[in-house]
Amino acid sequence: MLLKLTRINEYFLMAWDALRTHKLRSLLTTLGILIGVTTIITIWTTIQGLNEYVYGQLSGLGASTVYVEKFPWVITDNYFELRNRKEVTYNEYEEIEEFATLADAVSPVVSARKKLSYGKEKYEDIRVFGTDDEYAVIGNTFPEVGRFLTVLDIQNNHKVVVLGKDIASNLFKEENPIGRRIKIDADKYSVIGILEKKGSVFGQNMDDYAYVPIGTFRRVYGGHQGIRIAVMANNPDNLEDLKDQLRGIMRRVRKVKPADEDNFAINQQDMLTNLYAQLTGTLFMIVFVIGGISLLVGGIGIMNIMLVSVTERTREIGIRKAIGAKRRNVLSQFLIEAIMVSSLGGLIGIILGFIAGTFILGMMDLTIGVSVSAIAIGFGFSTFVGVLAGFYPAYKASNLNPIESLRYE
Amino acid sequence: MLIEIKDLSKTYILGEIEVPALKETNINIEKNEYVSIMGPSGSGKSTLMNILGCLDVPTGGDYILNNQNVSSLTDDQLAEIRNKEIGFVFQTFNLLPRADALHNVELPLIYNGTPRIKRREMAREALEKVGLADRADHKPNELSGGQRQRVAIARALINKPSIILADEPTGNLDSKTGEEIMKIFSDLHAAGHTIILVTHEEYIANHSKRTIRLLDGYVQSDTMN
Structure with missing residues (x-):
C-alpha cells in the first residue's frame, strides 16, 4: 500500500513536471474547463446569495398569512x-x-402616500396605512415604546398614529414623541407608539411606515378606496383550507355564479417564492447547459492535446517501457496528467467564479457565502472530465510497442 | 548458465508474407561473459537483441534467462524482467530530455517502487561510478555525447541487472569518446558484469571476449577472441 502511495505521488510529480514545461499549452488546454467552471460557480454563488436575500425578505410576508386582493401578485x-x-x-x-x-x-x-409634519420638521411621501389592532400580529408591527392600535382606537376611530422608527427619529430628533401631535397632510394625530426597527424589504424602508385606525383613514381620506384583507391562519397547516374558506365567503358575498371564475385574488408568499424559484431554476438550467457544453468542449480539447502529447512523447514512453514501466504505469502517468490539467482549470475556475460572484453580489450590496457544494461541484466536474478525456489517450500510450516507440523520431 | 537460447526463431508476418528474421538459433552465454553480436543489416541482429532484451518474444523455441523461461511472458511480466534483469545502453542514448541526469538514472527504480530517498542515493552512486557525480543536475542537452552515454550506462547499472545490453553504444560518438565508453564496458566486465554488445564495427567488437556473427537469421560463427 505504501509503495502504491509513493507511486501515485510519483505520477503527480511527473504530471506537474509536464505541465510546468508547457505552461501556455496547459493553460490553453484547460481553458474550456476553466470557462465552464467559472460560469457555473459564478451563477451558482450569485443565485445562492440572491436566494438568501430573497427568501429572507419574503419570509417577512408571513408564511401563514394570505391576502385577499383585487389582483394576484x-x-x-x-x-x-x-x-x-x-x-x-x-x-x-x-x-x-x-x-x-x-x-x-x-x-x-x-x-396612501402622505406628508407628515411636526412643527417645522416635514417628512414627505410617507406610506400611511389604515388598519386595525389585529395587524400587530399579522404585520409583525410591535411597538418599541408606547402601544400599537387597540380595539378602542378602532371602535372609536381615534385620531392616533403609530410611527415607524425612522419617521420618529426624523420628526422628533431628541424629543419623546409619545403623546405629541403630528400632522398627516392637514389632520392632526396623537402619536401613541413607535415601532421596533424593521429594516427594508426589496428596497422599501419598512421603518418609514405609519399606521392609523382604518375607520379614521376612511373617514378622513374617503371610503371609496379599495382595500386588501390580510388573514392569518390559526394553524399554518390549515392554509389551504383557509384559502378555500375565504374563496367561499368572497364568492358568496360577491354572488359569483358557480361556473364563473373568482373575481378576486387570494395571494400568499408562496406565489412569490414559487415564481422566484421558477425564474432562478430556469436560469440555473441554462447555465448548467452552457457550463456543461463548455465542459464537454473543454474535455474534447484535453483529449485532443493529450493525444498530441502521447504522439510527441512516443519515445519517452518507449524509454519508460524499456526500463520496466508496465502498461498501468504508463496509463496512470497520462491519466493523472489529464486529470491534473483539467482539475487545475477547475480550481482556477472556482476561484474566478467566486471573485465574479462576489463582484456581482457586491453591486447589489449582498455578500457571498463560500459554498462547499459549489467547490465540490466545480472540482468534481473538472476531475470527472479529466478522467473521461484522459482515458483514451492514456490507454493508447500504455499500449504502445516499446521497440517501435524507441525508434520513433 | 545465464542465457540459454534453444532453437529460437522469430518470423514477422507482413500482410500475407512471412519474413523469417531468426531461424533455429542456439546460443549459450555464461555469467560474466563479454559477447559481441555482429552481422550486416537484415542478419537478424536487431531481432536477437530485442528478444535478448525482453522487448520482444520469439515465435518458436525457448529463451531461458537466469533459469526462467521468458519466451511466453505477457507484456507486463516482460516489463518486470526488463526492469530487474536488463540494463539497456542505446546508440541514441534515449534519455528523457526534460529530466536531469540524476532523475534519468533513478528512473528504473521508480518502476520497482524503491522509496525516493533510497533512489536518489543509489542514482548518485551510479553516477559516481561513471565519473559524472558533478553533473547530476544537468539535463541531457547540457551534457556532451560521451557524458550522455555515461548517464545511460549509470541508468543501466542501477538495478544491478544480469545483463548489460548495449546496442551500438559508440555509434553516435567520435572515436576518442567511443574508446572511453568501451573502457567503461571493459571495467564493468572486469567487475563481474555480463555484457552483450551489438555492433557492426570490428574494432568495437574486438573489445569483447567472444564474437557471435549472424547472417540471414543463422549463427554464422561463434568464436572466442
Missing part, C-alpha cells in the same frame, strides 16, 4: 380581463372577519 392571465374587477371592500372584510373560522387574525389594510 403574479399575473399569468390576461391583464385586461382583470382590470375590470371590483375593488375589495370594507364590507367584504367584515364578512370575512365574521365567517372565517380558520383565521387567527383578520385585518383590513388600505394605504
Whole structure:
C-alpha cells in the first residue's frame, strides 16, 4: 500500500513536471474547463446569495398569512380581463372577519402616500396605512415604546398614529414623541407608539411606515378606496383550507355564479417564492447547459492535446517501457496528467467564479457565502472530465510497442 | 548458465508474407561473459537483441534467462524482467530530455517502487561510478555525447541487472569518446558484469571476449577472441 502511495505521488510529480514545461499549452488546454467552471460557480454563488436575500425578505410576508386582493401578485392571465374587477371592500372584510373560522387574525389594510409634519420638521411621501389592532400580529408591527392600535382606537376611530422608527427619529430628533401631535397632510394625530426597527424589504424602508385606525383613514381620506384583507391562519397547516374558506365567503358575498371564475385574488408568499424559484431554476438550467457544453468542449480539447502529447512523447514512453514501466504505469502517468490539467482549470475556475460572484453580489450590496457544494461541484466536474478525456489517450500510450516507440523520431 | 537460447526463431508476418528474421538459433552465454553480436543489416541482429532484451518474444523455441523461461511472458511480466534483469545502453542514448541526469538514472527504480530517498542515493552512486557525480543536475542537452552515454550506462547499472545490453553504444560518438565508453564496458566486465554488445564495427567488437556473427537469421560463427 505504501509503495502504491509513493507511486501515485510519483505520477503527480511527473504530471506537474509536464505541465510546468508547457505552461501556455496547459493553460490553453484547460481553458474550456476553466470557462465552464467559472460560469457555473459564478451563477451558482450569485443565485445562492440572491436566494438568501430573497427568501429572507419574503419570509417577512408571513408564511401563514394570505391576502385577499383585487389582483394576484403574479399575473399569468390576461391583464385586461382583470382590470375590470371590483375593488375589495370594507364590507367584504367584515364578512370575512365574521365567517372565517380558520383565521387567527383578520385585518383590513388600505394605504396612501402622505406628508407628515411636526412643527417645522416635514417628512414627505410617507406610506400611511389604515388598519386595525389585529395587524400587530399579522404585520409583525410591535411597538418599541408606547402601544400599537387597540380595539378602542378602532371602535372609536381615534385620531392616533403609530410611527415607524425612522419617521420618529426624523420628526422628533431628541424629543419623546409619545403623546405629541403630528400632522398627516392637514389632520392632526396623537402619536401613541413607535415601532421596533424593521429594516427594508426589496428596497422599501419598512421603518418609514405609519399606521392609523382604518375607520379614521376612511373617514378622513374617503371610503371609496379599495382595500386588501390580510388573514392569518390559526394553524399554518390549515392554509389551504383557509384559502378555500375565504374563496367561499368572497364568492358568496360577491354572488359569483358557480361556473364563473373568482373575481378576486387570494395571494400568499408562496406565489412569490414559487415564481422566484421558477425564474432562478430556469436560469440555473441554462447555465448548467452552457457550463456543461463548455465542459464537454473543454474535455474534447484535453483529449485532443493529450493525444498530441502521447504522439510527441512516443519515445519517452518507449524509454519508460524499456526500463520496466508496465502498461498501468504508463496509463496512470497520462491519466493523472489529464486529470491534473483539467482539475487545475477547475480550481482556477472556482476561484474566478467566486471573485465574479462576489463582484456581482457586491453591486447589489449582498455578500457571498463560500459554498462547499459549489467547490465540490466545480472540482468534481473538472476531475470527472479529466478522467473521461484522459482515458483514451492514456490507454493508447500504455499500449504502445516499446521497440517501435524507441525508434520513433 | 545465464542465457540459454534453444532453437529460437522469430518470423514477422507482413500482410500475407512471412519474413523469417531468426531461424533455429542456439546460443549459450555464461555469467560474466563479454559477447559481441555482429552481422550486416537484415542478419537478424536487431531481432536477437530485442528478444535478448525482453522487448520482444520469439515465435518458436525457448529463451531461458537466469533459469526462467521468458519466451511466453505477457507484456507486463516482460516489463518486470526488463526492469530487474536488463540494463539497456542505446546508440541514441534515449534519455528523457526534460529530466536531469540524476532523475534519468533513478528512473528504473521508480518502476520497482524503491522509496525516493533510497533512489536518489543509489542514482548518485551510479553516477559516481561513471565519473559524472558533478553533473547530476544537468539535463541531457547540457551534457556532451560521451557524458550522455555515461548517464545511460549509470541508468543501466542501477538495478544491478544480469545483463548489460548495449546496442551500438559508440555509434553516435567520435572515436576518442567511443574508446572511453568501451573502457567503461571493459571495467564493468572486469567487475563481474555480463555484457552483450551489438555492433557492426570490428574494432568495437574486438573489445569483447567472444564474437557471435549472424547472417540471414543463422549463427554464422561463434568464436572466442
